[in-house]
């Protein structure tokens with residue numbers, strides 16, 4: 001009975017997360033392994049970045065990342081400490097007609113005995129602590145990348161590590177030398193992954209790509225040096241209001257947006273931009289809005305409420321003004337250089 005339930009749950013997850021596995025004969029692992037897997041869309045995006053001869057995934061898990069990321073390689077190796085999980089992956093890859101070496105070993109043991117050199121190593125460490133609210137450090141992951149960094153870099157041209165978007169990028173760069181690229185990947189504006197690329201080769205600057213998949217697809221590319229050298233222009237709200245995609249906000253790129261798109265920022269701590277002329281290629285949401293007084297907010301009217309750099313959260317605003325959630329119109333509660341403001345869509 002338990003086995004049947006596991007397979008039904010697996011199919012349900014696959015429908016949303018990895019539909020390529022909805023095939024006769026595919027076996028699904030327990031829920032935790034499904035939850036730990038990447039989605040087909042983020043794995044597919046990452047696969048377009050990597051290519052070479054030999055690929056190894058040291059934390060195979062259910063093998064979703066490995067399946068996509070290894071597509072542009074000739075030889076593929078999967079390492080996984082959990083024997084039942086690796087057996088399932090080997091079985092499924094047989095059904096999918098994909099060849100690989102499946103190694104059931106602790107990756108630290110594998111690395112110390114290994115003499116092969118790879119073009120790319122991929123790791124998607126599992127979190128030891130499931131407490132989602134805690135700020136987490138690299139030491140909280142299994143494996144701890146800090147412990148094996150040197151070994152990894154002497155085993156491959158590039159090392160690619162998937163991390164939770166909750167990780168602090170400044171902290172990451174300060175503790176992990178050799179990062180030359182970061183991908184911040186969001187799906188439908190929900191930031192899912194921060195993927196870092198490491199190499200022993202010295203490279204100038206860290207390239208950051210902020211991507212949004214599945215809705216208004218966009219990529220915004222910059223280096224931290226670009227952001228440091230950029231200066232924002234400030235203004236009170238004009239006709240068009242811009243809210244950047246969450247992958248961009250996560251990367252902490254604020255002044256450069258003002259410079260690159262010729263937009264004015266409302267306040268140093270308000271990451272909302274404005275212009276008189278519409279800039280259609282902006283990577284984020286664009287509204288046409290006007291400033292209103294708080295007494296113009298009518299009770300029982302329906303609005304989508306956005307609160308940014310404002311003392312009250314949307315729920316508190318709803319309560320205070322007696323407004324209903326939803327509908328087509330937006331209210332933005334925020335701050336410009338002059339102080340607290342309310343913007344209403346026109």
Ligand SMILES: C[S@@+](CC[C@H](N)C(=O)[O-])C[C@H]1O[C@@H](n2cnc3c(N)ncnc32)[C@H](O)[C@@H]1O
Nearest residue numbers: 037038059061062063064065081106107124142
């Ligand atoms: C987050 S999951 C990987 C999911 C995978 N990227 C996917 O898309 O399906 C991490 C996996 O790494 C494995 N793992 C963690 N530490 C390991 C270690 N030291 N040696 C080998 N495998 C390890 C865990 O058993 C788990 O299956």
